Amino acid sequence: MNNVKSLNKWANSHTYLPVDLLRMALGVFLFMKGVYFVSNVQYLVDLLSPIDKFDKFGGGMFLVHYIAPAHMIGGILIFFGLLTRWAIIAQLPILICAIIINFMGHMHQQNLLLAVVTLGICIFFAIYGSGKNSADYYFKMEK
Template identity: 45%
Template sequence: MARIRELNKWANANTCIPIDILRISLGTFLLLKGVSFIVDKKYLHEILNSVGSFGSEMLLIHYVAMAHMAGGVMIIIGFLTRWSIWVQLPILLGAFTINFIGVFNPSDFIQSLLAFATSVFFIFFGSGKHSADYYLKMEE
C-alpha cells in the first residue's frame, strides 16, 4: 500500500497535459472499440471463431463490449483508473495473443499492442492530476 502512495505522489508531482491526453485517448479508443463490437457483432464473432469454438461465446462478446465501454468512460474521466485498466488487461492480452493463434492482422496487432502497453503504463502512473480520482482525493 505504501508503494502505491509513493507512485501516486510521484505521478501527481510529474503529471502534465500530454499524459492526460494519452489517458483520455486510451479511454476513447476503448469506448469506441466497445461500441464497434456492439454495432458490428459479426466482427468479434469472426475473431473468436478464428481461434476456435467457445461454449460461452456470446457471454464473452458481451463482457468484452461492456467492459470496453464502461472502462473507457471511467478512464476518460479518470475515475478508478487503475481498477478499470485491471479489468481491461485480460481482454487486451487476449486481443494481443489472438493474432498469434488465429489469423494475423497487422493493424489489430498494433492496436492491441499499443493499448496494452499504454494500459500497463497507467497502472503504474495512475490517473494523474486532472482526473476524478485526484479531485475526490483532494476532497477528503
C-alpha cells in the first residue's frame, strides 16, 4: 500500500497536461475499440479463431463477451481517471493475448503494432496512475 501512495505522490508532483491528454486518448481509443467489437462481433470472432484450436470448454464465447465490455467500461474509466489502475489491469490480459494471437494465427501487422503500443501505454499508466487532472485526484482531495 505504501508503494501505491508513494507512486501517487510522485505522479501528482510530476503531472503534465500532455500525459493527461494521452490517458484520455487511451480511454477514447479503448472505448471506440469496444464499440467496434460490439458492432462487428464476427470480426472479433475471426480474430479469436486461432484460440479455437485449443478451446475445449467454450472459452471463446466467454472471451467475446469479456473483451468488448472490458474495453468500453475500461475506456470510460480511464478517460475520466476513475479507478485507472484497476481499469488498466483489466486491459492487460486482453492486450497480451492480442499480441500472442498475432503470432499464433495470421499475422496482422497493424493489429500487432496497435496492441504493442497500447500495452506499452497501459503499463506506463499502471505505474504512473491517473495523474492530477483526474477523478481519482478530485475525490481524494474531497476528504
